Amino acid sequence: MNQETETVLAYHDRTKHRLEKYARGPETLDWDDQPDPFRRFSGCDIVALPSPGAELEPLFADLDKPELIPPKPLNKVNTGLLLELAFGLSAWKQFGPSRWALRCNPSSGNLHPTEAYLINTDKDLFNPGVYHYVSHDHHLERRCLFTPEATGTDIFIGLTSIHWREAWKYGERAYRYCQHDTGHALGALRYAAAILGWSVELLAEWPDADIAALLGINRSGDFRNHEHESPDIICRINTRAGRGKPLNTAALLESAQSGAWFGKAESLRAYHLYKWPVIDEVSKAAAKPYTQEAYWQPSREQAIKSSCRQTATAIIRQRRSAQQFDGKTPPLPLADFYRMLSAVLTPSKLPFDMWRWPPKIHLFIFIHRIEGLAPGLYALPRNHDVLEKLQAATLTDFDWRKVEARHDNASAAIPLYHLYSGDFRQLARTLSCHQPIAADGMFSLAMVAEFSGLMEEKPWIYRRLFWECGLIGQVLYLEAEAAGIRGTGIGCYFDDGVHEIVGIKDYNFQSLYHFTVGKPLEDKRLQTLPAYAHLLRDKMDD
Structure with missing residues (x-):
């Protein structure tokens, strides 16, 4: 090193x-x-x-x-x-x-x-x-x-x-x-x-x-x-x-x-x-020198079809980070949840179609309220090749039972694994620096990276791992908007607390980002103004 x-x-x-x-x-x-x-x-x-x-x-x-x-x-x-x-x-x-x-x-x-x-x-x-x-x-x-x-x-x-x-x-x-x-x-x-x-x-x-x-x-x-x-x-x-x-x-x-x-x-x-x-x-x-970089050729599987009928420009402009969730709305429809998982999994779907490397970020999901899924801890390996390594790195109590897709519009290829059943809301809140938003949504998750082995002689990979997390976050932000709900990235979490909960004991895997999705509570005290109204006022003043 x-x-x-x-x-x-x-x-x-x-x-x-x-x-x-x-x-x-x-x-x-x-x-x-x-x-x-x-x-x-x-x-x-x-x-x-x-x-x-x-x-x-x-x-x-x-x-x-x-x-x-x-x-x-x-x-x-x-x-x-x-x-x-x-x-x-x-x-x-x-x-x-x-x-x-x-x-x-x-x-x-x-x-x-x-x-x-x-x-x-x-x-x-x-x-x-x-x-x-x-x-x-x-x-x-x-x-x-x-x-x-x-x-x-x-x-x-x-x-x-x-x-x-x-x-x-x-x-x-x-x-x-x-x-x-x-x-x-x-x-x-x-x-x-x-x-x-x-x-x-x-x-x-x-x-x-x-x-x-x-x-x-x-x-x-x-x-x-x-x-x-x-x-x-x-x-x-x-x-x-x-x-x-x-x-x-x-x-x-x-x-x-x-x-x-x-x-x-x-x-x-x-x-x-x-x-x-x-x-x-x-x-x-972490400064990057010149490197030779290959173009990874991902498989061409299709994401689960989106049912959103809004324009893409409308979804992009309405995207917000939720500040709080209501914690009591009906569960997220299973079809919407599978769509979100499919969107972060499919390497040929944008924005991952521009990403030049195999996925190195994998998800541990705290499911609170998803239609048809028992509350508990689940895992979503984004690259099948890492499944055995994740199993070996985590608690032996986890059953790693693959969840069978139970919706007409869901692909059985989604590698969602049940790890442990139970109410994880309080734990999710505690791990995310005691923030209620991690517990009050429909689900929250930790993005866990294949870590130390990638950086032994290439320290700039550290940046790239966080970039991949940000790409996943942007997908979840827009997919949540398309489903009529909202997402929020969480950078404040207790790193080793997350590792302890899932059983990670070394630097082969590390948690780099958290995210949560739910029904937002709007703060009625805040006034929303158009993005570029100030430019129109400036023109009128001229």
């Missing part, structure tokens, strides 16, 4: 929440110190995008077969829709004088450490270069103008993280949450692209250094201390049927290196009262 992997594993162990002690975080929350949730660059030309909010025809159910959705042309309207549906605002909430934005991509604590960049090489779209997307204003800031000869037919999306945005509230554990949010953002991007008939290709070979150079986030003079951005991934957006032609990576990087750069990042208006150097340490240790 190399030094970098040891650093990552030490960080993971250090940032576990324990029943007797939480991971290190701020002693108080200074709301005046909260970082600005919207990054802006001064000194950049602005590229206006068409007004957001347009509806598109595809139903949410149509996304089960995205290859049948005709590709929209690459133009400014559709580029704006891609950015809005992936990273744009979905609503504003207001309580008294306080007002805050919600976005289409979920984020831990609604802090949004993820920044999105558009790299354009198509001169028919607008000037080729690197652009930063400002979700608040739904416009682009041109950070780099490529030379006239640097043209092509591609657009790319680059994702970065501002770790301080999460650390302000969550302290040392924040690095984990930033990786969750990268996975959420990747899932949101894939859904948005599918509605347009486009696909997403993860350029997983790229080293972090090249991502930073392309996006200009290695230009240290353009960022304030402690407010820099860390590179995550570059995605190519294929706007025509099939995968695009081979990419000339060297030429794209040369375009950025020889281009004209503009602007400096404005202050996030934070005092940085607390410092968390361990986040910089793990970020450095």
Whole structure:
């Protein structure tokens, strides 16, 4: 095991929440110190995008077969829709004088450490270069103008993280949450692209250094201390049927290196009262070099058909994180539950159709109220090859009895295993940092990763495991909305408490994310405002 992997594993162990002690975080929350949730660059030309909010025809159910959705042309309207549906605002909430934005991509604590960049090489779209997307204003800031000869037919999306945005509230554990949010953002991007008939290709070979150079986030003079951005991934957006032609990576990087750069990042208006150097340490240790990455060829089984008749754009824009559940509504219909399981299992279904590796995240599910299923603890291995390893790693008391599908629309291939019967509501609540929302829903779950063996010489895999968790979370968010209920990601849980309950005794498996689904209780005190009403007011004022 190399030094970098040891650093990552030490960080993971250090940032576990324990029943007797939480991971290190701020002693108080200074709301005046909260970082600005919207990054802006001064000194950049602005590229206006068409007004957001347009509806598109595809139903949410149509996304089960995205290859049948005709590709929209690459133009400014559709580029704006891609950015809005992936990273744009979905609503504003207001309580008294306080007002805050919600976005289409979920984020831990609604802090949004993820920044999105558009790299354009198509001169028919607008000037080729690197652009930063400002979700608040739904416009682009041109950070780099490529030379006239640097043209092509591609657009790319680059994702970065501002770790301080999460650390302000969550302290040392924040690095984990930033990786969750990268996975959420990747899932949101894939859904948005599918509605347009486009696909997403993860350029997983790229080293972090090249991502930073392309996006200009290695230009240290353009960022304030402690407010820099860390590179995550570059995605190519294929706007025509099939995968695009081979990419000339060297030429794209040369375009950025020889281009004209503009602007400096404005202050996030934070005092940085607390410092968390361990986040910089793990970020450095988990930096990714250039790697050879294969395209995993998943089986082509079909997901259980969705019965949702709403448009995909409506589902995306209405997605919310539930704050509390009622805890007493009738059980979730079995067909809806099987649909959710199918959606996170099927590797050929989006967003997993862009994922280039076999599944490494598996689910332990606390079933509270599901029609036709006894309350208890269940397991859903997302890769059949890991079944025996999971059985060997967990309690011998578990019966690992496969649940036979009992619904006309359910596939018997769903590998749901009953482990133990009983009322697990109080235990689920306790394990999720005593949060009632884990007990009051229809079910909650722990995402457990194949862990230490993957990272022995590749510490950057740590990030990728959390990204896969975020992808699963985004699927559950949207599937819950489609079923008329709601989901919530839970980053606060007692790591080793989860391991003890299922019998995990070593680092071969580790719990990385929790999630819960139920009937939400709406807070009537909160006022909901349209996502971009402020832009209309600004136009009227002009």
